[in-house]
Amino acid sequence: xxxxxxxxxxxxxxxxxxxxxxxxxxxxxxxxxxxxxxxxxxxxxxxxxxxxxxxxxxxxxxxxxxxxxxxxxxxxxxxxxxxxxxxxxxxxxxxxxxxxxxxxxxxxxxxxxxxxxxxxxxxxxxxxxxxxxxxxxxxxxxxxxxxxxxxxxxxxxxxxxxxxxxxxxxxxxxxxxxxxxxxxxxxxxxxxxxxxxxxxxxxxxxxxxxxxxxxxxxxxxxxxxxxxxxxxxxxxxxxxxxxxxxxxxxxxxxxxxxxxxxxxxxxxxxxxxxxxxxxxxxxxxxxxxxxxxxxxxxxxxxxxxxxxxxxxxxxxxxxxxxxxxxxxxxxxxxxxxxxxxxxxxxxxxxxxxxxxxxxxxxxxxxxxxxxxxxxxxxxxxxxxxxxxxxxxxxxxxxxxxxxxxxxxxxxxxxxxxxxxxxxxxxxxxxxxxxxxxxxxxxxxxxxx
Numbered sequence: 001x002x003x004x005x006x007x008x009x010x011x012x013x014x015x016x017x018x019x020x021x022x023x024x025x026x027x028x029x030x031x032x033x034x035x036x037x038x039x040x041x042x043x044x045x046x047x048x049x050x051x052x053x054x055x056x057x058x059x060x061x062x063x064x065x066x067x068x069x070x071x072x073x074x075x076x077x078x079x080x081x082x083x084x085x086x087x088x089x090x091x092x093x094x095x096x097x098x099x100x101x102x103x104x105x106x107x108x109x110x111x112x113x114x115x116x117x118x119x120x121x122x123x124x125x126x127x128x129x130x131x132x133x134x135x136x137x138x139x140x141x142x143x144x145x146x147x148x149x150x151x152x153x154x155x156x157x158x159x160x161x162x163x164x165x166x167x168x169x170x171x172x173x174x175x176x177x178x179x180x181x182x183x184x185x186x187x188x189x190x191x192x193x194x195x196x197x198x199x200x201x202x203x204x205x206x207x208x209x210x211x212x213x214x215x216x217x218x219x220x221x222x223x224x225x226x227x228x229x230x231x232x233x234x235x236x237x238x239x240x241x242x243x244x245x246x247x248x249x250x251x252x253x254x255x256x257x258x259x260x261x262x263x264x265x266x267x268x269x270x271x272x273x274x275x276x277x278x279x280x281x282x283x284x285x286x287x288x289x290x291x292x293x294x295x296x297x298x299x300x301x302x303x304x305x306x307x308x309x310x311x312x313x314x315x316x317x318x319x320x321x322x323x324x325x326x327x328x329x330x331x332x333x334x335x336x337x338x339x340x341x342x343x344x345x346x347x348x349x350x351x352x353x354x355x356x357x358x359x360x361x362x363x364x365x366x367x368x369x370x371x372x373x374x375x376x377x378x379x380x381x382x383x384x385x386x387x388x389x390x391x392x393x394x395x396x397x398x399x400x401x402x403x404x405x406x407x408x409x410x411x412x413x414x415x416x417x418x419x420x421x422x423x424x425x426x427x428x429x430x431x432x433x434x435x436x437x438x439x440x441x442x443x444x445x446x447x448x
Contacts, residue, residue, distance in 0.1 A: 001123070002039045004056040005030060005149075008063055009045040010070040010383055021047075022231065023155040025162060026062050026089070026111075028145035033112050035119065040149065045074075047154035052077045058122060061103070062089035065175075065362050066386040072102035079104070084127065086118065090175050091382070094364030096130055108132040110165075110180070112143065136166065139185040144195055157227040159199045163187050163247055167235045172299050172366035173328070173359060176235055184239040189246055196254050200228055205255045220282070220432045223257045232260035237284075238272065245272070248279040257433075259283035259324070264304050267312040273319045282430050283322040283352065286312075291341055295331040299367070313349045322352035322429045329406055330359040335396040339405035343412050350422045352434045356409045357387035358402055411448050414441040 005027040024044070031040045043050055059078045063071035068091040075085040088107035092099040096106040105127055107114055113133035121127050142165070164187065166180045205211060205222045214221045223229060230251075237260040238244045251258060262284040266272060276284070290296050291306045316323055325346065329338050346354045361368035361377065362385060371377050376393040384391055388406065390399035397405075412418060419442060423435050 001037070001058065001119075002056045003034060003041070003058050003060065003119075004054060005040065005042045005060045005062075006050060006074060007042070007044045007046070008050075008061060008067050008071045008074050010067050021155045022158065023147065023150045023152070023160060025145045025147075025160055025233070027060075028147055028149055029143065030060060030062075030088075030111050030115055031146040031149055032143040033115050035116065038119070040146070042149040044150070044154060045070075048151070050074060050077075052081065056083060058119075059083055059085045061085060061087045063087070063091055064089060065091045065382050066384070068092075068099075068382045070383075072099075075103045084122070091363070094175065094362075100129055104129075106130050110137045112137045112141070136180070136185060139165070139187040140191070142185075142187055142191075144191070144198070147199075158229045158231055160231050160233050161192070161195060161199075162233050163192055163237070164234045164239050164243070167239075169301070169303075170366075171301050172370070173361065175362050175365055180235075184236075186240055186243045189250055192247070193250060196250070199230075200254050200256055202253050203255065218432045220257060220430055223280075224432060228254075228256040230256050230258035232258060234260060236261055236263060238262055238266055241269075241272070245275060248272075248275040248281075251279040254280075256280050257282045259285065259322075261285045261287075264288070264308065264312050267308075267315045270315075273316065273321070277319040277321060281321050282433055283324050284316060285324040285326065287326050289326070289328050290331055290334075291327075291338075291345060292331070292333045294333040295328075298332060299328075309345075310349060313351070317350075317427075317429060320429065322434060325351045325354040327354065327356040327409075328359045329356050329409070330390065330394050330397075330402045332395045334394070336401055336405060339408055342409055346413055347418060347421060352422065352429055353437050354413055356406060356413075358390055358406055359392075360385050360387045361392055407445075407448055410441065411445045414438055414445050416442065 007024060007027060027042050031042065034040050061071050061075060071087060075087065078085050084104045086105045086107060087099050087103040088111050092106045093108045096108055099106045105118065106129065107118065108130060109132060114131040118127070118131050142162070164184050166184045167176050168183055205226050205228050211222045214225070257280045259282050264286060266284065288309060289299065289301055289304060293306060296302050296304045313323055327342050329342065342356055359367070361371050368377070371392045378391055378393060378399065390402045393399065394402050419435070419438050423431055423438055
């Protein structure tokens with residue numbers, strides 16, 4: 001049986017083309033639980049065209065909300081040719097009946113638990129409309145993704161790794177806890193080590209003399225040349241402190257550079273920060289979200305304390321770890337002054353990289369349900385549910401002011417003046433890593 005797995009991609013406006021070229025893991029995970037007698041191929045439409053006349057027996061599609069309309073169009077093209085289509089991912093999981101108007105079957109939630117049964121039913125001509133597991137995939141059953149099915153020429157020389165799943169927080173704008181559950185599940189360290197071995201192998205990045213020589217230019221240069229760069233995609237790499245300590249000790253054995261997501265509270269533990277630095281952590285991505293305590297309480301992220309942000313940043317920088325900060329604008333306590341306030345905070349605290357996004361009430365979240373009750377949802381054009389467009393009525397400004405303010409933040413944060421102040425001017429934190437990241441956004445926004 002020939003199976004084609006597709007990651008569709010909507011057509012973007014030039015000013016929205018800020019894709020990070022990362023080799024996603026969702027479809028490689030699906031491929032890993034596909035029986036070995038099946039021929040599997042993955043197409044990432046962001047970088048390669050879909051051949052709708054390809055002779056396949058079954059198509060599987062995964063899509064988030066802003067890509068869902070394109071996913072439906074792709075599905076309809078294959079169904080015209082008599083090829084059955086299955087859809088999974090966050091959007092189909094929260095709106096299965098909508099998806100079933102365009103596809104033959106929907107996988108709700110994590111596919112690893114249901115995909116093998118779906119394929120068996122398909123072989124027997126008994127494909128059901130909906131497949132949903134009775135529980136969450138446990139950490140010790142998460143398979144090794146089939147990365148070899150992704151074309152490495154399309155992506156940055158950066159490996160992605162998942163060590164935990166789930167999130168106990170219930171932020172009202174987030175779809176993650178709905179999709180992956182409200183508790184953390186950790187993978188066995190032996191399995192993580194096996195995966196790291198397959199990607200990097202243990203030992204030093206290069207002979208010490210060569211590393212010392214290259215370090216005269218930049219201490220990070222050997223790692224970039226040898227492509228020993230890792231992105232841990234977990235929602236929170238310190239979700240389980242004991243597990244995090246063991247994971248950091250393991251990472252140290254591989255002599256690599258990595259980054260991942262962590263909460264503001266990481267700064268409260270100096271021992272943990274020392275382990276982060278020793279393990280090769282080059283950055284933590286922190287969702288500051290807002291500088292307004294009222295906003296944070298409203299979105300159920302009141303454990304963030306804006307009064308502590310400055311000290312948190314200073315402490316993390318003190319360990320030689322960069323900070324990638326993310327912010328949400330357009331929350332109910334935000335007036336037009338939020339844009340300058342956010343710009344000033346990023347510049348004054350020298351965040352190494354930062355982005356702001358418009359609050360987006362994705363379907364299936366509490367924010368969508370609340371705004372719908374209040375009559376503030378403007379439309380259901382899912383392609384515009386992308387954090388760059390306003391899809392609901394803000395309380396203290398117009399939709400147009402919100403979109404213009406967001407673009408102003410981007411333009412000022414990635415201006416040459418900002419890059420010099422945050423990245424190049426001393427004290428510098430991993431400029432070889434952050435300057436190219438920021439420069440790409442500078443080129444994107446300079447003509448806005």
